[in-house]
Amino acid sequence: MDTSLKRTPLFSAHVKAGARMVPFGGWEMPVQYSGIVEEHRAVRSAVGCFDVSHMGEFEVEGPGARASLQRLTTNDVSALEVGQVQYAVLCHPHGGIVDDLTVYRLAAERYMITVNASNIDKDWAHVTAGAGPDVRWRNVSAATGLIAVQGPRAEALVGRLADVDVTRIGYYRAASGRVAGATTLISRTGYTGEDGFELYVGADDTEALWNALLEAGRADGAVPVGLGARDTLRLEMRYALYGNDIDDTTNPLEAGLGWVVKPAKGDFIGREAIERVRAAGPTRRLVGLELAERAVARHGHPVVKDGTAIGVVTSGSYGPSVDRSIAMAYVASAHAAVGTELGVEIRGQVRGARVVKTPFHPSRVKKG
Amino acid sequence: MSNVPADLKYTREHEWAKQESGRVRVGITHFAQDQLGDVVFVELPKVGTRVRAHQTFGVVESVKAVSDLFAPVSGEIVEVNAALAQKPETVNQEPYAGGWMLVVAPSDAAEWEQLLTAAQYEQFIAEGGH
Numbered sequence: 001m002d003t004s005l006k007r008t009p010l011f012s013a014h015v016k017a018g019a020r021m022v023p024f025g026g027w028e029m030p031v032q033y034s035g036i037v038e039e040h041r042a043v044r045s046a047v048g049c050f051d052v053s054h055m056g057e058f059e060v061e062g063p064g065a066r067a068s069l070q071r072l073t074t075n076d077v078s079a080l081e082v083g084q085v086q087y088a089v090l091c092h093p094h095g096g097i098v099d100d101l102t103v104y105r106l107a108a109e110r111y112m113i114t115v116n117a118s119n120i121d122k123d124w125a126h127v128t129a130g131a132g133p134d135v136r137w138r139n140v141s142a143a144t145g146l147i148a149v150q151g152p153r154a155e156a157l158v159g160r161l162a163d164v165d166v167t168r169i170g171y172y173r174a175a176s177g178r179v180a181g182a183t184t185l186i187s188r189t190g191y192t193g194e195d196g197f198e199l200y201v202g203a204d205d206t207e208a209l210w211n212a213l214l215e216a217g218r219a220d221g222a223v224p225v226g227l228g229a230r231d232t233l234r235l236e237m238r239y240a241l242y243g244n245d246i247d248d249t250t251n252p253l254e255a256g257l258g259w260v261v262k263p264a265k266g267d268f269i270g271r272e273a274i275e276r277v278r279a280a281g282p283t284r285r286l287v288g289l290e291l292a293e294r295a296v297a298r299h300g301h302p303v304v305k306d307g308t309a310i311g312v313v314t315s316g317s318y319g320p321s322v323d324r325s326i327a328m329a330y331v332a333s334a335h336a337a338v339g340t341e342l343g344v345e346i347r348g349q350v351r352g353a354r355v356v357k358t359p360f361h362p363s364r365v366k367k368g
Numbered sequence: 369m370s371n372v373p374a375d376l377k378y379t380r381e382h383e384w385a386k387q388e389s390g391r392v393r394v395g396i397t398h399f400a401q402d403q404l405g406d407v408v409f410v411e412l413p414k415v416g417t418r419v420r421a422h423q424t425f426g427v428v429e430s431v432k433a434v435s436d437l438f439a440p441v442s443g444e445i446v447e448v449n450a451a452l453a454q455k456p457e458t459v460n461q462e463p464y465a466g467g468w469m470l471v472v473a474p475s476d477a478a479e480w481e482q483l484l485t486a487a488q489y490e491q492f493i494a495e496g497g498h
Contacts (some may be wrong), residue, residue, distance in 0.1 A: 036431045037406040228432055294409040294456065296429045317431055318408035347427065
């Protein structure tokens with residue numbers, strides 16, 4: 001194994017459980033334990049635990065914290081109450097996406113942002129550039145473990161181990177408590193389309209919490225879930241994956257993330273460029289595709305219409321819950337309407353694909 | 369853990385080959401399906417296609433990976449496993465039985481002798497399999 005890869009606090013637990021470890025964004029992570037499809041189904045039908053400790057966490061506090069975040073993210077941070085969470089993107093001045101993230105308001109003048117593992121260094125440089133004396137940024141990534149507990153039985157499982165009433169934590173809300181004795185930020189968020197939580201815990205407590213969840217969840221059918229199923233679960237929800245569906249060259253409007261862009265809040269990095277795109281209309285759009293056959297459309301495969309390339313696949317897989325081959329792709333706006341018949345060129349052969357409504361599988365997150 | 373039936377022959381690309389009254393049935397090994405993970409698509413040629421030993425004849429796709437399939441021997445394809453179109457997971461469940469892929473009418477009997485024996489294949493995968 002490549003020793004330059006970083007490891008989460010759960011590395012030895014994964015190896016002991018027989019996980020298949022792979023390099024992912026500079027980290028040595030479990031791609032699967034029992035098998036991607038089986039783990040995917042466990043999350044849809046029961047509950048699964050994911051090690052996502054590789055993700056980055058930055059805290060920002062001070063009288064200028066809110067203004068600093070307002071300038072950095074596209075969403076309206078002033079709408080956040082203490083204990084509330086918000087999805088947003090960071091943009092470059094040209095409108096391309098630096099990263100997607102969640103913003104937590106932990107206290108009146110204290111926030112945390114959670115960013116993608118592969119972007120930690122880039123994001124740190126981006127958020128701290130030009131930071132004034134009235135804010136203090138701290139990179140707490142290495143000290144923070146993160147376990148996602150997702151699935152219809154997640155609430156019962158976390159509830160049994162927590163010393164707070166987790167049924168009172170609403171969607172995109174977070175509360176502090178002890179879970180299996182460990183001080184935890186219990187966040188009702190996730191990346192699967194199922195109800196569930198993401199548990200932020202000190203790095204030193206992460207393994208004990210992981211073991212407690214799997215032990216207490218045995219009767220619920222709780223299983224450890226690797227990055228393979230994390231990817232198929234998020235794809236069925238059409239959630240964007242940074243580096244696949246969104247990156248420095250894609251803008252939030254073409255990616256279908258216009259709902260987290262709030263120009264009315266005032267200026268932010270990228271606003272002008274994004275508003276120009278809005279006025280002209282995006283030239284391409286990220287759409288959901290359903291393939292006519294089981295061949296898998298993968299990142300980089302051309303999307304064609306009548307023999308002409310009109311787009312490119314950004315993510316694709318067999319979707320275990322929809323039992324068909326599905327994909328996300330950027331296509332020219334003229335071909336983005338639901339119902340449009342297109343083709344995906346897979347190994348030189350064009351396979352039929354249709355633009356469909358997303359999510360591919362109904363979301364069961366606990367809204368409201 | 370490896371499952372390598374003694375009565376089959378093998379390739380270094382992890383196909384198995386079985387003699388059946390002058391014809392050769394072909395599939396991928398237990399080791400191969402385990403490395404691939406959940407198989408979701410198998411692309412096979414049509415009956416009547418000619419294949420050549422060590423050349424690709426199709427593709428197997430798992431959730432995470434795409435892998436070429438290599439012919440153990442040269443000849444004409446006389447049967448393909450059409451059931452895999454609907455149930456590709458059979459390749460994981462029964463790699464040596466229901467998960468077979470082709471039957472070839474071989475054109476060069478000498479090629480059979482060049483395939484790995486079960487013992488040689490076991491040694492090969494014990495050394496990492498590539």
